Amino acid sequence: MRILTAALKISIVSLLICQAGCESPSTPQPLLPADSNGNDIPACAYYCPARISIMPLTDFTGMPDGQKPSKIDIYISLLDSFGIQVKYPAVFRFELYEYVQLTGDHKGKRVIWPDFDLNDPQANQRYWQDFLRAYFFSLPFEPADRPYLLEVTCTCGYGKRLSARFELR
Numbered sequence: 001m002r003i004l005t006a007a008l009k010i011s012i013v014s015l016l017i018c019q020a021g022c023e024s025p026s027t028p029q030p031l032l033p034a035d036s037n038g039n040d041i042p043a044c045a046y047y048c049p050a051r052i053s054i055m056p057l058t059d060f061t062g063m064p065d066g067q068k069p070s071k072i073d074i075y076i077s078l079l080d081s082f083g084i085q086v087k088y089p090a091v092f093r094f095e096l097y098e099y100v101q102l103t104g105d106h107k108g109k110r111v112i113w114p115d116f117d118l119n120d121p122q123a124n125q126r127y128w129q130d131f132l133r134a135y136f137f138s139l140p141f142e143p144a145d146r147p148y149l150l151e152v153t154c155t156c157g158y159g160k161r162l163s164a165r166f167e168l169r
Helices: 002-019 043-047 121-127
Strands: 051-054 059-061 071-079 090-099 107-112 134-140 148-156 161-168
Touching (some): 071 148, 090 134
Antiparallel strands (some): 051 071, 059 071, 090 148, 148 161
16 A cells, blocks of 8 residues: 555656646737738848837937037947848938927927938948947937927838837827
């Protein structure tokens, strides 16, 4: 009887150990920038920008005494389908709206700057900050004492438009 009880305990413990093992981590499914229904998707499509992110370093800067004009420093990160920051030729458009409360989209009066065409390698390199793996733009702007909504639109070389919003106070 003792042997049967000991064998039963050992088998139950070994069964629990086998069933309670660790799962292998699942890798996130990448977001394809191209049509995922086609079988002829090139491998490089996974490395094209799939999302755009406005980094939290973005803020108003300038001298408080008014000697130097105020500006807005914008840091933009392009992310591929795996969420990795990439450098890619694109055209960037920046729009700044006064933040309006009690409305659906919160967009008030708009300020827009000329587009930044970074399809040229030298222009692309001029705005690229390799240590941040992001683009840096410094735009002239005199902020008032109110919140703003920054909207960035990026048109990539393959025709996809990516956009992001960021609230500035």
